[in-house]
Amino acid sequence: MKAPQFAYRAPRSIKEAVTALAESEGMGKILAGGQSLVPTMNFRLARPDMLIDINRISELDFARPENGKLRIGALTRHAAFERPFFEGPLARLLADVVQHIAHVPIRTRGTFTGSLAHADPASEWCLVACTLDAEMVAHSLEGERIIPAAEYFVTTLTTALTENELLVEARLPLLDDSWKHGFCEFNRRAGDFALSMSLVALKIENGRIAEARIGIGGVEDKPVRAPDAEAYLIGKTGEAADRVEAARLASEGIQPMDDMHAPADYRRDLTRAMVRRALERALAR
């Protein structure tokens, strides 16, 4: 379990990093927190010729609300979200979700954008990005490109990023106080990747649901939304029967993966429970 040989670069700027990426001709890999990449290299499942370590690029080290968006730079670690560092529902949502990502040591190294770039189907941050329609900001020698979440996630471990692009930032919409969220995931052990999870964000106006976002992760090859359930909830109060029906709609709209840890029909059962519970939590807030 030792990685094959590789070259190592530690650029100091975005410019240097994307230059190195271009020079490596597709054989280079960005090293962020290393919490997914390094194990894969030790298993010899990934064999980059060159590692481009972005940890010394200080211009990537930021996280702040700005113009209605939360801007998350590529060196923002998972742990940064454990205590809300700005006002509003989004900060609470992120603080809630981050508890479920791996374990303390991994959260102190792993990065938000690293999770988005890695694109594990059960990544909590990918689910957040999908549910809240994040924007991904990528840089290459050709310049900047902004990719909406709906176009960003392609399939397991595959995104719209090209091999020459560095993900420099992710942007999440700041939610106003009319939004409530609920999150629920199921895994075998604390810190494991979820077998199913759901993130719900509801905009409540006059006691009724004005807008609903329901995301599901760990179930298909990428995070997905539950459009039927979202539409169904509009105008509802979100009482028990509404939640049950929305969960049913959500669980029937998915094509779950089937693997030894969770057969497809089991994932569907789980999803029904996760969506319902996430709705309960949102509405209990």
Add this chain to the structure above:
Amino acid sequence: MKWVGQPIPRLRDPVLLKGKGRFTADIAVGAMAIRFVRSPVARGTICGIEIPEGAVVFTAADITDIKPLRPILHGRNYVPTDQPILANKRVTYVGEPVAAVIAATQSEAEDIAEQVMLDIDVLDPAIDVDEALKPDAPRVHDQAPGNVLVETSLKTPGFDAVWAKAAQVVEVDIRSRRQNAMPMETRNAHAVFDHSTGRVTLYTSVQNPHPIRTGIADVLGMPETDLRVVAPDVGGGFGQKMALVPEYVFAVWVARKLEASVAWIEDRNENLIASFHSRDQHHTVKAAFDENAKLIALEADLRCNVGAYSNYPITCGVEPLMAMSELPGPYDLREYSVRTRGVTTNTCPMAPYRGVSRPVLTLSMERIMNLAADRFGLDPVEMRRRNLITEFPYKTVTGSLYDAGTYWESLERSAEVLDLKGFRERQKKAREEGRYLGIGFSVFNERSGYGTPTFAARGMEITPGYETVEMAMDPSGYVIARIGASPHGQGLETGLSQIIADELGIEPSRIRIISGDTDATPYGWGTFASRSLVLAGGASKLAAEQMRERLNKIAGHLLQAPPEEIELAGGVARRRGHEGSVEITALARAAHHQSQLFGGGGPGLTTIATYDPAGTFSNACHSAIVEVDIETGHVKIERFLVVEDAGILINPMIVDGQIHGGVVQGIANALFEEIIYDETGNILTGSLMDFIPPTMSEVPTIEIEHLETLTDASITKAKGIGEGGTIGPPAAIINAISDALKPFGVEIFEIPATPPRIRQLIREAAKEKS
């Protein structure tokens, strides 16, 4: 003050906790790396092995001077297997070593290993235990046509007549999936050739250095004396490190061949796929009860998947034979009809794992007791009360002799602690709220501390059992005890020191225990089978008694008193009822430096003793209260209680620690860990992403109560507790889950009871209802 019974902290903990322990990989720094190229297929014919140019790679063709491993069992229709050190002409399981790369570093060795090309003609494998028993199944070994390596049966003469009188017959079909013992430290072998003597020292993380040395010397055809086997700090073994494996043999061979220092440090992936597995069993058991709910006869068909080869020296008889002889456990039974088989398959070999068969057989018996209780409309406690053995000594239907125990008392106490009546009310209320709570009990006994008489009855060619202790007091009055047992994290040194300290009237801090080095310790069998405190403890007590007699004699001489009237305590020798004393350190000095004064017995202070008893049975009741989430199949263990009886506790803190660790492994067995093969024999659970031991978050507080039966079967009156922790949890937890799911009519018969499995049963039950 007596040291025995004190919960003193373990003597080695400060070293281990500060990271100052010395494990094999610490010692092996700088050695050349060995990397094994392992078979990627379960069964096939090797057509060719292509080796990169210039690389140092060995294959079967290079090691024709090494004999295969051939463990032997007498009788029991045992079919021996020859396990090659490197696969020869054929491969028999995924992970089998086929070639060995030697390189300067681990990563270079891995680079080369990737370039070794194996050309293998793939054949259909036998993987599943029941599939392998079918007449048209692929044959794993030519000499074993039905894939059975060991088989035996027994039927008591009165069985048929009694069976015919049954008022109720309860049947269970229990499937236990495969587990890996998963010691924290993986296996390893660091062999160092000594140019000045021609000897080899093998540092290796094992539980039994002496038998390992015997086995290696035998297959290499070398004098045992020329091999020193050292087990330094060992990070857990659980049985996985008591069998000889090809990797150790090869390491010694290649160190001699190259006259070099080499090391194989197993990685976790190798450990999960290619070290030993266990618990892959299928039990079909029928129990007949009379109208009073008393068990009158038991019929069992037991199949154990023993993998591709029999393990040395214990053999693959270990699981099937244990399953057969211990199935009735703590229950009174007079009529028994049983057939047990060890089935060979193209999977990783089986070796003993903490608890050996008893977690599974206890699950079988305890599921039967619960189902029978329902059948008779009895409470599970009352059902067991009618069947547990209460009179001792008790001779079992398979010929074992149970010394006194507290089978019923442990259950009675458990029901009291968990407030069974109160729980039933709580359970009822919870159900009304859509929450599903359940309670489960599991009563068992544990054969422990057994010597050669018990092992000999199993027909093993290499019959383990006795333990020897060599003791010396040096001129400064410190004691060294060299033991054949080989502790690996249990804290045995501490317990032995307490026993010796009491005999000699000195503090444990004056005692050093030497273990795990064949150059420094007497021949012994190592640490396994809940034996070391009973056996090495008994031998330590005997050796210390002799030492005390010698000291009394010297003290008698110096104090001018009859030796029988001398008492050793608090570091001094006194004549009972008299003034005046002499320091034990002075006695030690005199024994060495004034030996001319004392005549007889010779100079110095050395003693030696061996202990070889028939064994003693400890017992326990484990119980669990669980809550099942019916939507996800998740099981939360709300309480886990152990009421156990290990006789006198030499060190109660160590006993509790052993129980904690064992229970966690038992919980793993019940709910989490499973090695999964696909039908081609490929392992799908080759990392800790997929093979999932529980973590602190999944393990509840473990409550423990002790009962204390004084036994004559152990001279320290201590019984073994090393394995018990693992034995009870599957049955307790599975009974609790089944109790929780009563409203759905769901009964669980398979472990681990994973959330998808539980959920599927609930779904099927709901379908049947509607």
